[in-house]
Amino acid sequence: MSIENEADIDAADHTPRMAARRQAMIDAAAAVFFEQGFERASLSAIVRRSGGSLSTLYQLFGSKEGLFEAMVTQRCAEIMEPLTAPHLPDQCPRETLTRIARGLMGVLMDPEAQGLWRMVMGEGIKFPRLPEIYFRCGPDPLQAAMIRYLGELHERGVVQCPDVGSVVNAFCGMIQSDLFYRTVTGMRPIPAAEEIERHVQKVVDLFMRIIAVGAASSEHVPGHAPHQKGGHQHQ
Amino acid sequence: MSIENEADIDAADHTPRMAARRQAMIDAAAAVFFEQGFERASLSAIVRRSGGSLSTLYQLFGSKEGLFEAMVTQRCAEIMEPLTAPHLPDQCPRETLTRIARGLMGVLMDPEAQGLWRMVMGEGIKFPRLPEIYFRCGPDPLQAAMIRYLGELHERGVVQCPDVGSVVNAFCGMIQSDLFYRTVTGMRPIPAAEEIERHVQKVVDLFMRIIAVGAASSEHVPGHAPHQKGGHQHQ
DNA sequence: TGAAAACTGTAATGTACGTTACATTATCCT
């Protein structure tokens, strides 16, 4: 039943009319799921929004979870498309990193992307496919591209990245800061473009200090801890 | 009705027996809510776990949301207690920051704290009280303490923080990296202590480069004038 | 000890929703 069912589903939108319905339903599902969460979202509400009928919905997607996964699969790719191909060969590193940071913030501050993020983090434990799809569409390619980019700069001696992976993680973590958390939880409204830009600049500023060629390498530097009481555990 | 009801609720656990029930119910609620999410969690399941009866639950908490809020209020404080009073006056900055980072990672990797985090991020939009309580118990005091600490070090000239707020955000963001996201979504198991420690060291390493006194202060053109091509200011 | 109050267990109520069944209407192809 399950296999046959899935075959039916894949073959179901052969006519152009049905393909349009399918897309309308996915759009409506995105709106309702992102706003209400999976459990709270009702299929009737989705159909009310999309037009068509419950019968058609079941014919196309088989179940609530089927519709959900179809929607997430499609939306993930669309929403995070700007992250998958950042313009890497560019001006000076600072300019390129600023561009990447802007792109990342653009996605992080997009209302629909925030809805997706909320679902991935909140319900990912219950739907393992959800974080799978999410990471494959967004963080994975972005990190890979940045690692390639910074690794090359490091080899050319333009910047200094002792551990490229950690450095990339630091960059992404710095972008995704308090500002984002308070926005995605609804504690504060989505900030204006200029505040976003200010944050981008701050992050790139700090990040440049991490990868600056002249920076003290990450050795333990006791030089600036003059007055310390006796040694303490460091294990 | 609402006011009278709340008064009743507050006055309801006067007997020691009832206070114990109340705690048992909060404990059970934490387990079930964190595992299932608010909508999915059923009050019967909670009562089955806590002992007592549905009647008592309603007498104590008034509603599902009442129980939820009571649970979150209590658990937030307990879970994030390690963050509110980090041992700031300490050895060298590096050692102190390492200690803070370990504390933060300890909370972030605690299964119950991850359940709480999932709810705050996933359902915070639907329950504004949730992020309110969360931020007040966790991030707010931690950030305040770190700002105080780093600000003082900066004035003493031990470290260099052009903008303490941003620097603190960077620190917290770096800690809360990919490792955390993949753990909290269930994509990977909670890492072993030594991997956590490795991450802590990496983060502190990179962070020390940000606040190192000798670092090139990345002053670039102030104001938000867009970057002109070819404007190299570093190398 | 015994009555009042507190507590518990079970069942009932109302509702919301996922899913399915079916009768009706629109669309397509020859």
Place this chain on the structure above:
DNA sequence: AGGATAATGTAACGTACATTACAGTTTTCA
């Protein structure tokens, strides 16, 4: 055009659950 097929609208079914009602049981305390 006209029959086969696709698509729709409506309603029914079963279930799960928050919430309430109530009758029975335990605890409290004078």
